[in-house]
Amino acid sequence: MKVPSLTDLLPLALLLTPPTAARPTRTYPWQPTSTVSTTCSPNGAVICNGPHQYGLCNFGSVIFQPVALGTICYKGAVVAAGSEPGSGSGGWGGWGPSTCSPNGKLICKGQYQYGLCNFGSVVFQSVALGTKCIDGQIVDA
Incomplete structure (x- = not known):
């Protein structure tokens, strides 16, 4: 009498399907905490x-992500925490949309405001405390 082998005893499907283990989900600090999208312009x-998430308007929609440690989002700009107007730490000036080229270029508006060219539009915001915008670069003041 022949002794049955393991392959004779187990269905073929079990042999072809590897065991699965639940993988832990990894999160990274650079991952957006929210993918909530909203409409926007320009x-x-x-x-x-809120103060802890920002996004760039891109063809009428925005996806939020966390601001960097030590910063907040305030009235359309990411600024050093404590530098918003009324904080007693100096504050920053106004900004407004403008046109630009090429796409992705960093553009200075004076020494204390900058913007990134985004498909022909740029919205200026204040540089961080202790820095200046000079010739398309953010440098130490």
Whole structure:
């Protein structure tokens, strides 16, 4: 009498299907905490979703992501925490949309405001405390 082998005893499907284990989900600090999208304008504008999330307006929609440590999103700009007007730490000036080229270029508006060209539009925001915008670069003051 023949002794049955393991392949004779187990269905073929079990042999072809590897065991699965639940993989832990990894999160990284650079991942957006929210993928909530909203409508916006103009193209390139910084949109705040409270003080801890921002997004760039891109063809009428925005996806929020966390601001960097030590910063907040305030009235359409990511600024150093404590530098918003009324904080007693100096504050920053106004900004407005403008046109630009080429796409992706960093553009200075004076020494204390900058913007990124985003498909022909740029919205200026203040540089961080201790920095200046000179010749398309953010440098130490």
